[in-house]
Amino acid sequence: MSERLSEVSDSGMTERAIRTQGDILEVATAEFAANGYAGARVDEIAARTRTTKRMIYYYFGSKEGLYLAVLERVYAQIRRVERGIHIDEMSPDEALRTLAEATYDHHTTHEEFIQLVSIENIHRAEHLRQSQTILRENVTAITLLEQVIERGVREGIFRDDVDALDVHMVISAYACFHVANRHTFAAIFDRDMLDPALQESHRRLIGDMIVATMTDRRSAGGER
Amino acid sequence: MSERLSEVSDSGMTERAIRTQGDILEVATAEFAANGYAGARVDEIAARTRTTKRMIYYYFGSKEGLYLAVLERVYAQIRRVERGIHIDEMSPDEALRTLAEATYDHHTTHEEFIQLVSIENIHRAEHLRQSQTILRENVTAITLLEQVIERGVREGIFRDDVDALDVHMVISAYACFHVANRHTFAAIFDRDMLDPALQESHRRLIGDMIVATMTDRRSAGGER
Amino acid sequence: MSERLSEVSDSGMTERAIRTQGDILEVATAEFAANGYAGARVDEIAARTRTTKRMIYYYFGSKEGLYLAVLERVYAQIRRVERGIHIDEMSPDEALRTLAEATYDHHTTHEEFIQLVSIENIHRAEHLRQSQTILRENVTAITLLEQVIERGVREGIFRDDVDALDVHMVISAYACFHVANRHTFAAIFDRDMLDPALQESHRRLIGDMIVATMTDRRSAGGER
Amino acid sequence: MSERLSEVSDSGMTERAIRTQGDILEVATAEFAANGYAGARVDEIAARTRTTKRMIYYYFGSKEGLYLAVLERVYAQIRRVERGIHIDEMSPDEALRTLAEATYDHHTTHEEFIQLVSIENIHRAEHLRQSQTILRENVTAITLLEQVIERGVREGIFRDDVDALDVHMVISAYACFHVANRHTFAAIFDRDMLDPALQESHRRLIGDMIVATMTDRRSAGGER
DNA sequence: CATGAATGAGGGTTCATTCAT
DNA sequence: GATGAATGAACCCTCATTCAT
Numbered sequence A, B, C, D: 001m002s003e004r005l006s007e008v009s010d011s012g013m014t015e016r017a018i019r020t021q022g023d024i025l026e027v028a029t030a031e032f033a034a035n036g037y038a039g040a041r042v043d044e045i046a047a048r049t050r051t052t053k054r055m056i057y058y059y060f061g062s063k064e065g066l067y068l069a070v071l072e073r074v075y076a077q078i079r080r081v082e083r084g085i086h087i088d089e090m091s092p093d094e095a096l097r098t099l100a101e102a103t104y105d106h107h108t109t110h111e112e113f114i115q116l117v118s119i120e121n122i123h124r125a126e127h128l129r130q131s132q133t134i135l136r137e138n139v140t141a142i143t144l145l146e147q148v149i150e151r152g153v154r155e156g157i158f159r160d161d162v163d164a165l166d167v168h169m170v171i172s173a174y175a176c177f178h179v180a181n182r183h184t185f186a187a188i189f190d191r192d193m194l195d196p197a198l199q200e201s202h203r204r205l206i207g208d209m210i211v212a213t214m215t216d217r218r219s220a221g222g223e224r
Numbered sequence E: 001c002a003t004g005a006a007t008g009a010g011g012g013t014t015c016a017t018t019c020a021t
Numbered sequence F: 001g002a003t004g005a006a007t008g009a010a011c012c013c014t015c016a017t018t019c020a021t
Helices: A015-039 A042-045 A053-060 A065-082 A092-109 A111-122 A130-153 A162-181 A182-190 A196-215 B015-041 B042-047 B053-060 B063-083 B092-109 B110-121 B130-155 B164-180 B182-188 B196-215 C015-041 C042-047 C055-058 C063-081 C092-109 C113-122 C132-154 C164-180 C183-187 C196-215 D015-039 D042-047 D053-060 D062-083 D092-108 D111-122 D132-154 D164-180 D183-191 D196-215
Strands: none
Touching: A015 A053, A015 A065, A015 A111, A015 B015, A015 B110, A042 A053, A042 A065, A042 A196, A042 C164, A053 A130, A053 D111, A065 A092, A065 A130, A092 A111, A092 A196, A092 B063, A092 B092, A111 A162, A111 B015, A111 B182, A111 C164, A130 B182, A162 A182, A162 A196, A162 B110, A162 B164, A162 B196, A182 B110, A182 B130, A182 B164, A182 D042, A196 B164, A196 B196, B015 B042, B015 B053, B015 B063, B015 B110, B015 C132, B015 D042, B015 D053, B042 B063, B042 C063, B042 D015, B053 C092, B053 C113, B063 B092, B063 B110, B063 B130, B063 D111, B092 B130, B092 B196, B110 B164, B110 C183, B164 B182, B164 B196, C015 C055, C015 C063, C015 C113, C015 C132, C015 D015, C042 C055, C042 D132, C055 C063, C055 C092, C055 D062, C063 C092, C063 C113, C063 C132, C063 C183, C092 C113, C092 C132, C092 C164, C092 C196, C113 C164, C113 D015, C113 D111, C113 D183, C132 D062, C132 D183, C164 C183, C164 C196, C164 D164, C164 D183, C183 D164, C183 D196, C196 D042, D015 D053, D015 D062, D015 D111, D042 D053, D042 D062, D062 D092, D062 D111, D062 D164, D092 D111, D092 D132, D111 D164, D132 D164, D164 D183, D164 D196
């Protein structure tokens, strides 16, 4: 199952098979994201596809197998974005801001990814844990951050008691929240966090926060 | 439906009826939080209760009615926490840190609440929107924040381009993420964000961040 | 599951429930006997019942559960027959003949039982082994035989190198075969072993065989 | 369909085609014997074969066609055994014992044959009846028995009210039972009828029985 | 208030079989 | 001859919900 997506580029499959699978995956991604794992209907997915329900089982074995493939697909996508970021010639704080904004941009434009992550968490990540591919490839997400922070600390402009994983968490939390909690937030406060009018300032805010925090004199070191 | 909980304190119900309802709600909260709306089973809830499935329908009308009552219950709980916070004699930055930590404390100790919020978002808050009680009472959550920020801005120590809702969002995002994305984060990075060993530093970090951001000279207004 | 049938006489069930279950069991017995475990259709069983398919799952949990209940039912029936046999005042050979004929009579008039046993054997008795009730109660089937044979050996009229289980096997084999292999035998040799015209002589033959064998001078002990 | 196997020896087929068919038949025999007709899976058979599912349909037309071919194969095998028995110079009782033991030997060493016969009986021999080959060739199974019994009766040492088909039935019943009911018998009485330690005495027992019965003075003729 | 019995609609899954290449 | 892709019918099972007592 974990290998399916990579096989797509192999020649073990016909053009048509690739298209069919891709078609199913696209529809399934939307359905699972919109209704949760239990709420999604295999029948409904099949109905929105060029093919039949039977093909879903032919290619993915089960509802869970399909869900897993969907998960791998969206995680593969975010990896591609991460690989496209280049921060070699920036100052540490510039780099930090760039990384923060890249995450913000990805998450706010990939609602389905965030929804699937939420769903996965409701299920205690039990499906995610089955995918060695995802686990293996996605740890590297913080490699860039580690390098930047190390440089900032070495140059004496970053506090040294906040590690890369903490920073990643803060950035992810901020970006995720925009999408994941969009609806309850809007219902209660009547503000759509993804309103284009807010985008620029929100995009800047996460950069501000992370840079202000890492370069803050009072917080860093001292009495702690 | 939305009025049911308030009836509890009325005298239209026997002691026993109140206990039965409370019992059902407690079990239902756990079940919905653990499995999502579609994933939760009415049978399972009934089985874990002292009463029978028939009682669930007697008191709550339907699965959706029960879910709504559960939502109202957990939202009522967070309101009680908010009402208990007193920041009148603190400096704006102290107050900000206090509010941030209170949110952090609540969310990290009420996993079920966060899970239910996640679930509600997957369903585009369509249930939440049905409860006037929740909507009416929970907007007030930012009243305190508004006062603090206004004071800080007036005193010239806070930037003025970040409003109370933004600050609330940032704090909520941080606190939510710890619980909501706990499992995927742990699966990929092998770090449990709720690990007691991390609690102190994580608790401080959100205060640091919000204070550093609001008091940062470079970020506020000016050149941008 | 194993306790179901005995519960029937308890008061934990309404009259109606007992009837419903009995109805289902009767139809299911016929269906499984006629089509095998895999070949039987739950839909078909439900259709031939006063109730619906849902009730089958309500009472028996699964196709397998139903099959198991069917198995217990037919095995309970044969136990009742066995308990009704009285041979206390017969001579050993008379008793032997009586027991043989009782088995012959039961098997040839309970086609479904034999078919279910055949089916069970195709599945390596994996269901039977799950029923402690059947296993526990049906070993006693040879108690009578043991007593009779012991008496015959003691009186010196039976050979002593054939034990009760062997005799049981011989009798069962003969009686089973009439029903279990009825169709292939008829197809090839054009003789219906259950033809009423043959019944008398076939009934006597198994008695003849078992008595002749046990009392045969040449076979017993001696030169072997 | 019924003619397929005979084609094998014709030259209308390549070496390879013959091997492929044999391969399929062997696997199919095991699958049908182990799971029954409905329980056997064409996919599974194909998977255990060197060839693909398509080939099964190419050679055998359908699941039923394959099953029929399997049936013909195992019945052809037992015919070969029968043809190998020579009893011309034996006394009637010796010959009888020899035939009984031959059947016992064949059945206890051809579990799949017995299982397939059981399965066929569950389906009321409806497949068997389609194969003229099997029906035509297997009636001859009792020719030898007929001759022996006739001789015994003529010589006055055999009773004359038990015909060859009855004897065949008794012998078959005994031998079949060892294999066909092996599992339920073992489950209930904890004795494996095919235990090598029992083989010798069980092998002798059927001979004893049939000879004792046919030569028994009391049973034959007389008062009946 | 409370309980076991009952239900209809639909959900996931599987099977034998066929098509296109 | 051989292969992967595709299919429709049906199969087992489950769920929220209601009824009778």
